Amino acid sequence: MQIEVLKSKIHRVHVTEANLDYVGSITIDKELMDAAGIIAGEKVQIVDNNNGERLETYVIEGPAGSGCICINGAAARKVAVGDIVIIISYGIMDFEEAKTFRPSVVFPDTATNRLIR
Template sequence: MQRTFLNAKLHRVTTTASELDYEGSCEIDGILLDAAGIQAFEQIQIYNIANGNRFTTYAIRGKENSGVISVNGAAAHKAAVGDLLIIAAYASYDEHELKNYAPNLCYVDDNNTLTRQSSAIR
């Protein structure tokens, strides 16, 4: 049996751009993608702390150390510049894989610079 668990989370990143006239997706600083283990074009869930919107899109790689978090296309209606977001990626695991399961939780400062990583919520 496969079960779906949180694989990675970028916690409280700040939206730096909201581009309606764009093909779609969420551009994320490449350093943050690597830290979280999220791949370009991987499905992500976005939870907007500012307004409660929750939506699905995919990640695209942004310039490293840019701090970019750009919500694009139709999703731009769901996030404004300055909104705090949680970006999550999930994966399916079988019972054997769950024995060594640990999520990759990434935390940032006000500039979307990685400050720490953990596998447990404090």
């Protein structure tokens, strides 16, 4: 049996941009992507702590070290600049593998969206 489980999460970053006039997606600082094990084009769920919205989109790589979290396209109507969001990716794996799998969870500095070193 295959099940869907948490693969990675970027916990509590603030939205730095919302670009309605874009094809779609979320742009994420490459350092955050790498730390969480998220790749460009990967499907993610965005959870907005400020208003309760949940949406799915795909990832675009942003400049490393920029702290960029930009909501693009129609999703920009659901998430505002300054909102605190959680970015979640899931993986599908064998039930037995899932029992021992450990997701990558990143807790960046909420004020800067940068990794805490």
